[in-house]
Amino acid sequence: MEFVDHPQDIPLQIKEVNDRMFPETSFDRVGFVGITWQSKRAYAMGQAVQITLKEIDPNFCVTGRVVWCDNQQDSFKIAIEFPEKEDCFCVRMIEQLSQIEHYRRQAKTQGRRLNYNEAAAEWINKFAASFPAFTI
Template sequence: MRRFLRHSSNLPVELRLRRHLPSASQRLDNISLGGAACHSNHPLPQGTPVVLHIPVLGEQIACHGQVAWCAQQSESYLLGVTFSEQTPELRAHMVEQVCNLEHYRRHRELQAGQALPLELVAKEWREQRLAIFSPSRP
């Protein structure tokens, strides 16, 4: 039985080897409080330290971790990343933001009756969040 509930997602992510430039954009497969799985064009050995960053969240939300497993798929790899070093609150915040953005994307696509560009939806979502949390001006 899994320790943490997984949340499906298809957001673009950057999986950075620590102290290196970001890798090419990958796609998130799922995320939980304990870690994430993402698709990659390249395998990484178990134990490789990485930083998982989700650019469309519009913040510098990133989680340090290490590769827990790597499974070859037809033309790519699925990497399991175990989060480390962050407090449970920071990991929960990252998972919550991914879930909220995915929920908003589904809502907007239902309204529009078609798939919408993720960058457009993410920009709307960030702007709405800023408006909600901005201090009122007289």
């Protein structure tokens, strides 16, 4: 199971969902399965959550489930898996866009002004090969 740390400067909106059931999944899944996020609140393991990411795509909306929630100093690090193949594939693509936007913002703080296409080209060259594969 591979999770990608979602960049904190690209806000996620997370809402609990109580009427969603998922198929059982095994812990030996290989490849990209979800994301991690620093949350101000704890979530119960197994809790279904709806994720939106308005800054990257206003139409993006998927539902996943909390796999673990670790209490840290001032926050909770949560891992959200996406057991449905289509949702998982969609999240992986959106997450790459989020990583590229985060890279563009980091470059800006270093005095480099990159448009999105320039940032994407650099990010792909530097990081795409190590981004977890989608293998469900």
